[in-house]
Amino acid sequence: MSVRLSFVPRSSPIHTLDPRTKLILWVTAAVPAIVSNSILVCLAVFSLTVILSAVGKVALPYVKNLAKIIIPVFIPIFLIQGLFNPAGKTPVLFITSWLYFKREGLVFAAVLLARLLAIFGGGYLLTLTTRPGDLMASMQKIGLPLKIAYPLFSAFQIVPMIDSRLQSVRQAQMSRGLKLEDIGVIQRLRTYVPLITPLLMGAIEEAYRRSIALEARGFSSRIKKTFLRDVRFHRIDFCFIAATVLVVVMLTSVIITVVPHPNPWGL
Amino acid sequence: MTLWLKKMAESRPSRLRIEFSTFGIAMIPLMIGINIVSSYLASGTPIWADTLGSMLAGIIIGPINGLVVGILTNVFKWITFDPFALPYAIVNAAIGLIAGICALLGLVRKETTAPQVARTFGISIVLAVVATLISTPLNVSLWGGSTGKVWVDAIFAAFMAGGWQVFPASMAAEFISDITDKIITFFIAWLIYTRVPLQFIKTLRR
Numbered sequence: 197m198s199v200r201l202s203f204v205p206r207s208s209p210i211h212t213l214d215p216r217t218k219l220i221l222w223v224t225a226a227v228p229a230i231v232s233n234s235i236l237v238c239l240a241v242f243s244l245t246v247i248l249s250a251v252g253k254v255a256l257p258y259v260k261n262l263a264k265i266i267i268p269v270f271i272p273i274f275l276i277q278g279l280f281n282p283a284g285k286t287p288v289l290f291i292t293s294w295l296y297f298k299r300e301g302l303v304f305a306a307v308l309l310a311r312l313l314a315i316f317g318g319g320y321l322l323t324l325t326t327r328p329g330d331l332m333a334s335m336q337k338i339g340l341p342l343k344i345a346y347p348l349f350s351a352f353q354i355v356p357m358i359d360s361r362l363q364s365v366r367q368a369q370m371s372r373g374l375k376l377e378d379i380g381v382i383q384r385l386r387t388y389v390p391l392i393t394p395l396l397m398g399a400i401e402e403a404y405r406r407s408i409a410l411e412a413r414g415f416s417s418r419i420k421k422t423f424l425r426d427v428r429f430h431r432i433d434f435c436f437i438a439a440t441v442l443v444v445v446m447l448t449s450v451i452i453t454v455v456p457h458p459n460p461w462g463l
Numbered sequence: 464m465t466l467w468l469k470k471m472a473e474s475r476p477s478r479l480r481i482e483f484s485t486f487g488i489a490m491i492p493l494m495i496g497i498n499i500v501s502s503y504l505a506s507g508t509p510i511w512a513d514t515l516g517s518m519l520a521g522i523i524i525g526p527i528n529g530l531v532v533g534i535l536t537n538v539f540k541w542i543t544f545d546p547f548a549l550p551y552a553i554v555n556a557a558i559g560l561i562a563g564i565c566a567l568l569g570l571v572r573k574e575t576t577a578p579q580v581a582r583t584f585g586i587s588i589v590l591a592v593v594a595t596l597i598s599t600p601l602n603v604s605l606w607g608g609s610t611g612k613v614w615v616d617a618i619f620a621a622f623m624a625g626g627w628q629v630f631p632a633s634m635a636a637e638f639i640s641d642i643t644d645k646i647i648t649f650f651i652a653w654l655i656y657t658r659v660p661l662q663f664i665k666t667l668r669r
Contacts, residue, residue, distance in 0.1 A: 200543060202546070265545070269606070269609070272609060272613070272616050273609045276608075277607055279620070281623065281629070282626065282627070282629070304607065305607060312606070315605075316546050344531065344535070346488065347491035347492045348492075348495075348538060348539060350492045351492040351535065351539050352543075354492040354493055355492075355499055355500075358496030358500055359496070359499075359503075385510075385647060385651070388512075388515075389654045389658065391504070392651070392655050393655050396497065396519060396655060396659060397659060397660070399490070400523075400659075402489075403486055406489040407484070407485040407486040407488070410488075411485055415485055
């Protein structure tokens, strides 16, 4: 298992934006989706993030990865809500005389899907177009202490290391006669202790070494630290924020005023 | 509450000094790694086990450390492979915090006696209740009550088919799954804690 980042390196206007700008864009997009229950507003906001991802030249991974996570989760949700939602009345599709899909449940699931995409789409766009280092630097500029930012940042390096250690612990324990393959659930849960204990002891040792290395580099010193890659607001950032806020507000108000509520399709 | 925490901090100063030391900070990414590796080992079993590292951090180092490990694990998942992991950071953080407070109060000891087993059981039930109370509103508002594990969703569907409303059905299913998950995970965490050589912990508490 290697850590695969969401980040896709491209040269595009979205990639050059300050991460804080993208954070503001996300909040702007998520607020109407959280506040309103209208499926149209949610879809409009989500399509806006898709357009932005196209500007950032990451439209394909954006849509593909979201679909890859959403589809396996939403098939059972559509099944459960469509068949069993207590609000459901109008039958749509019969399986048997007593088990059938109901319109209200399906609509509920569709609204959920749209809302989820609208709320999280902006955040995924942020991680897709931002180098983790830049994200950390901007978070620290907002006021996140180094003592929180450092562990998160170094996790990108440490998680693959822990995983490769797990592989060597597995092999060592197997050579001592621990059965790890073709075993039942209970047996598999029992292997946790012999696998994780050596891992934890290794981790404590590693943390000692790292804390010495960190202190040798002045981790606890009170002097203001500088960054290798600096992030800064430019004119394009302000333009982007203004444009998105304007578009989101316009879209939302147009949809709310034009479409009668409750709207004719029962959505 | 704050006074009580302050009193507790004064009674065990060495514990809290560890938490904010460079060593405590350096432990955080390693515990995030244990969280991730543990949930990866749990694929194919009925539990999540994604809070093992937070619990261990809480028990071995301290409650604040457990809390930070819990939050950062989900932030890490959000940046790397799961764009929807961010809200569940609260659940993971609460687990780390509560496990840490229990250890600070002396409820988690390095002994395999009957009263300790009973205490471990009690703490895991508290953890399950807290996890259910926090994650049910999240599940209902984001996913309509589903959780993403097939057997939990099957229980949820069965409750709904029995005529329950979405929220109570989701809460019942979540509680059944959480109680299994937290009892197993917390027992594993405690067993690992009893097996870590005392020498390590002694140097830690110096």
